[in-house]
Amino acid sequence: MTNAAFATSASTPSRAEPIPVSKILPWAVFGGLMLVLTVYFVGAEEGATSLIGGSVVHEFVHDGRHLLGFPCH
Amino acid sequence: MVGNLLLRGMMVGVLAGLLAFCFARTFGEPWVDYAIAFEEHASHAAGAAGGMEEPEIVSRATQAGLGLFTGLVIYGAAVGGLIALAFAFANGRLGRLSPRSVAALIATLGYVAIVIVPQLKYPANPPAVGSADTIVARTELFFAMLAFSVALMIASVMLARRLAERIGGWNGATVAAIVYVSIVAVMFAALPDIEEIPASFSPAALWNFRIASIGVQAVLWSVVGLAFGAVTEYAARRENAPRHTAGAAALR
Numbered sequence: 001m002t003n004a005a006f007a008t009s010a011s012t013p014s015r016a017e018p019i020p021v022s023k024i025l026p027w028a029v030f031g032g033l034m035l036v037l038t039v040y041f042v043g044a045e046e047g048a049t050s051l052i053g054g055s056v057v058h059e060f061v062h063d064g065r066h067l068l069g070f071p072c073h
Numbered sequence: 074m075v076g077n078l079l080l081r082g083m084m085v086g087v088l089a090g091l092l093a094f095c096f097a098r099t100f101g102e103p104w105v106d107y108a109i110a111f112e113e114h115a116s117h118a119a120g121a122a123g124g125m126e127e128p129e130i131v132s133r134a135t136q137a138g139l140g141l142f143t144g145l146v147i148y149g150a151a152v153g154g155l156i157a158l159a160f161a162f163a164n165g166r167l168g169r170l171s172p173r174s175v176a177a178l179i180a181t182l183g184y185v186a187i188v189i190v191p192q193l194k195y196p197a198n199p200p201a202v203g204s205a206d207t208i209v210a211r212t213e214l215f216f217a218m219l220a221f222s223v224a225l226m227i228a229s230v231m232l233a234r235r236l237a238e239r240i241g242g243w244n245g246a247t248v249a250a251i252v253y254v255s256i257v258a259v260m261f262a263a264l265p266d267i268e269e270i271p272a273s274f275s276p277a278a279l280w281n282f283r284i285a286s287i288g289v290q291a292v293l294w295s296v297v298g299l300a301f302g303a304v305t306e307y308a309a310r311r312e313n314a315p316r317h318t319a320g321a322a323a324l325r
Binding site: 016017018019021023024027028031032034035036038039041042044047049055056059060061062063064065066067068069070071073 | 164192195196199205285
């Protein structure tokens with residue numbers, strides 16, 4: 001990845017510098033995990049799988065789940 | 074830096090979710106209502122004595138209003154955040170594309186990989202379509218399709234970058250796209266089909282529901298892609314303006 005950064009900085013100084021992967025990775029891992037978990041709660045919780053009991057989450061986001069194309073029931 | 078991008082993506086995503094809600098409410102809800110009326114009619118016909126009514130935990134008004142709103146805004150924020158993370162990786166690494174183009178490209182490719190491809194194989198279904206007995210299998214197939222599609226798209230973009238060094242950006246992207254579509258076609262043929270549409274369910278209503286579903290996602294992804302790019306270029310311009318104004322003006 002370092003050579004890619006050198007190449008772009010040498011040839012096109014006015015373009016956006018790539019952010020080093022080492023700086024993105026922690027954000028991508030933790031942020032990505034949180035965001036995917038968020039999608040899970042909107043899209044799949046209390047359908048086929050359930051982390052918390054009952055069906056309030058499922059019923060509450062019911063219409064959004066159907067219209068976003070997730071399998072619902 | 075990445076934190077700022079992530080926050081920006083999520084805020085843009087909330088805005089997109091808001092607009093997607095307006096679209097879903099207008100074009101999607103009539104077909105959800107149709108499907109629920111169909112479902113109730115069918116269950117009345119099945120058990121004439123009644124008795125097996127499902128208890129209403131959340132009212133229809135809440136589901137179609139606050140519930141739909143919450144679902145779409147949260148989903149929008151998540152999509153916005155994921156696009157921001159993809160942008161952090163891609164910006165400056167995809168040839169000489171401007172940040173605005175990179176954001177639009179990511180949103181387009183994300184829409185293809187996360188919405189279009191999985192939906193072509195396992196399209197959105199309104200209530201009343203789909204048997205409760207197969208929900209586990211259907212969910213597994215759907216998420217398997219989704220995960221595979223996203224992984225394949227990332228691999229294709231990396232392939233396009235590799236090829237671009239040798240045969241140019243346009244040819245590289247074309248070859249990578251052909252590879253992507255071919256593998257998707259094989260995947261479509263290999264995975265089982267699901268056919269659970271009740272015979273008396275209106276095909277037109279089903280079609281309209283699915284178009285509305287694709288439309289909700291189109292509104293969401295295009296707003297995130299365009300707004301994120303616009304805000305990012307605006308922020309970059311403001312950052313650079315005091316130091317070399319002439320350069321920034323020349324770029325416009």
